[in-house]
Amino acid sequence: MRVAQADINGLFDKWQLQLRKGVLVYLVLTLLEKEDMYGYALISSLSGKLVAPMPEGTIYPLLNRLVRDELVVFEWQIMDSGPARKYYRITRTGRQMLKRMRKHWNQLNDVFQSEQ
Amino acid sequence: MNAHDTQPFEDAGARALWDSYLRKVDALCTVLNPRQRADIQTELKAHLLEGFIQTDAGDEATRLAAVIERLGEPDEFVPSWVEERLLDDAQPGAGARSLLGLLRTNLARGVKQFPFTMLVGLGYLLSFYFFLVAFMKLIFPANVGLYLTPAGIPVLGYVDAEAFREILGYWLTPVALIASILLQILLNRWIRRRFSKRA
Numbered sequence: 001m002r003v004a005q006a007d008i009n010g011l012f013d014k015w016q017l018q019l020r021k022g023v024l025v026y027l028v029l030t031l032l033e034k035e036d037m038y039g040y041a042l043i044s045s046l047s048g049k050l051v052a053p054m055p056e057g058t059i060y061p062l063l064n065r066l067v068r069d070e071l072v073v074f075e076w077q078i079m080d081s082g083p084a085r086k087y088y089r090i091t092r093t094g095r096q097m098l099k100r101m102r103k104h105w106n107q108l109n110d111v112f113q114s115e116q
Numbered sequence: 117m118n119a120h121d122t123q124p125f126e127d128a129g130a131r132a133l134w135d136s137y138l139r140k141v142d143a144l145c146t147v148l149n150p151r152q153r154a155d156i157q158t159e160l161k162a163h164l165l166e167g168f169i170q171t172d173a174g175d176e177a178t179r180l181a182a183v184i185e186r187l188g189e190p191d192e193f194v195p196s197w198v199e200e201r202l203l204d205d206a207q208p209g210a211g212a213r214s215l216l217g218l219l220r221t222n223l224a225r226g227v228k229q230f231p232f233t234m235l236v237g238l239g240y241l242l243s244f245y246f247f248l249v250a251f252m253k254l255i256f257p258a259n260v261g262l263y264l265t266p267a268g269i270p271v272l273g274y275v276d277a278e279a280f281r282e283i284l285g286y287w288l289t290p291v292a293l294i295a296s297i298l299l300q301i302l303l304n305r306w307i308r309r310r311f312s313k314r315a
Contacts, residue, residue, distance in 0.1 A: 039159065040166040055188020060159060061196040068204050083165035084158075 020054065024062060026105065029090060029098040032072060038085035039063065063088060071097055124165070129177030134164070137184055144194040152201045156194070163187060203308070219307070232310065239303045246296035249273060250289045261288050 024046075031037060031045050042063075043056045066072045071094035078084050090098070125131045141160060145153045167183035174182070219233055249272060252260040256274065263271045263280035271280065284291060 038162075038166075040163050040170075043163075055192045056163075056186050057160075057188040057190075057193035058196070060156075061193060061200045064197060064200040064204070068200070082169055083162045085166070086159055086162060 021062075024059070025066070026098070026101050028059070028062065028066065029071065029094055029101070032088055032090040033095065033098055036087045036089045038077075038087050040085075042088065066094070070094075125176050125180070127176035130175075130180045133177060133180050133184065137164070137190065140190040141194055144190055145198055148198060148201055152204075156197060156201070160187075236303055236307060239299060243296045243299040243303070245272075246292040246299065250292035250296065253286065253288045253292070257286070261285070 027046060027049055028042065031042060037045070039060065043059050046059070047056075063072070063074075066088075067074060070091055072088045072090050074086050074088045076084055076086050125134060138157060138160070141157065142153065145156055148156070164180065164183055164187070167186065168176075168179055171179045171182050173179065219236060249260060252274065259276055260274050261272075261282045262284045263275050263282050265271060266279050270283075
């Protein structure tokens, strides 16, 4: 049975979306490991790191989930000029999670390298 | 400038864009409580203002439009955010409002989710029926119960037939209450698991 090109595109989009969700968590935690960041700055740092462009707003549900899972915490800070900023900070649990993710990522990377 | 402030634009086009965008966001947040709605609005306002300040090409409306384009249309990300906020409250012991809100947003996602929503809805109805029967047994002890018809088919509810044989008797009240609670717990877990997976 021949699979139509439209089906392949649909399947690829689905796979790419799932992959991006997983990678995004890893990238966000990696950025927050370096410094506390607010939403807009986090998104600006992420832009260019993802091959496929995505609406910037999609980061907010993800941040909400990371807060609920206690991987990050947040704090609103009033600025002297400009809008108030909601700063996100990685927690100890978040760092432990990132360590495990990094290890797993490296293992996957080794598999990919050996397959090429 | 503060994200809690009203919009700071002088240009009428920019003001219209700002109001229209936030109105669309708010329309997608109706299942949330006022505090949760305000949280989302505040964070988005902060994002829009930050982006606006850091975008320096063009007039106010052009700059704001550019920020909005990058941020995405509300229906591209706000429904997921709303689900996340509902899940925040849908932890063990969650209120019915949060869980029903989750179902409502789920139903809005389309007919693909219809069987799940129907099953959960029926489950809640059944749970309520068990609860009702448990108390009705105390008020109408002679007619409410779990009966067997002459053909051996079990019937739960109000029965006015001598030929039916009652089983359980007054034990029906604790059994029905436990069944109602267990069903609630199972349904709540099912909803949480389903939404956690998707998130």
